[in-house]
Amino acid sequence: MRAATKENNVRTCLACGAKSDKGALLRFAAAGTIIVPDWRGTLGGRAVYSCLTTDCVARFYTLKRFPEKFFKGTPAFAISQGEIHGWIKTQAEASLAHFLGLARKSGVLTLGQNTLADILENGGTAPTAVLLAADLADRTLREITGIVPVGTPVLRWGTKETIGASIGMRPVGVVALGRSPITDRIVHYCAIVNHFSQEH
Ligand SMILES: [Zn+2]
Known part of the structure; x- marks a missing residue:
């Protein structure tokens, strides 16, 4: 081919x-x-x-x-014009969840605040992007944004519950994504979900 x-x-x-x-x-x-x-x-x-x-x-x-x-x-x-924005958001969320599951299976994900902190403190490879649940505690949010290298895209989507369900795990609010085409898809779909979630 x-x-x-x-x-x-x-x-x-x-x-x-x-x-x-x-x-x-x-x-x-x-x-x-x-x-x-x-x-x-x-x-x-x-x-x-x-x-x-x-x-x-x-x-x-x-x-x-x-x-x-x-x-x-x-x-x-x-799909009517009145329904298309919601439809796109639903599709993009399904794709996002799908690629998160794929990322988990491909070893692209680092789960949890402590694991990510350990990696960064020990000079490990910085993540390509970080996904944070929308229901993350303010303190955790501040701590994470304090340790993630400047310029790293920080995505916000879902709850700890929905992220955990997407990757077939317990609820998790902090997910670091390594360099991979799968990560590019996740960043792409997350942007679509956020764009179509806003009121227009
Ligand atoms: Zn256009």
Whole structure:
């Protein structure tokens, strides 16, 4: 199989016209008489794309027409405009939980405040990113941000319970992520969840 070149993966957002890697965009497929958001990019047929931002998704939904080869006539959507933000957030959270589980199995995660502190105090490799539960105690939050090297992305998502469940463990509020493509996906999905959690 020939490796896909970067150019093969570039798609245009129909709302703003910007070009991005298709992995960073939301795919929409035409299924019969409706347009279906295709989170995993697995539906067949022609597709169009939108940036994964509230602005572009909102503009996408107000398009009067789509390219003829994709969809003819007045657009009809499987998920309404009122529901699409919540739908995207739900999908992104499921992907985030999935990749956290994968990261755990791949040995990419360091769990718990004490373990992370030990590693950093002993000159171990600094994490690529740190995930902190939203229900973490203020004191723990201060202690962690005090020991994590400046510039390390600090993600906030879920509760100790939901993070623990994602990785098949007891509740855990501090998760350090090592360098890995899996970590890149987690950072990506966490940003989408946070973006689509805000009121617009
Ligand atoms: Zn866009």
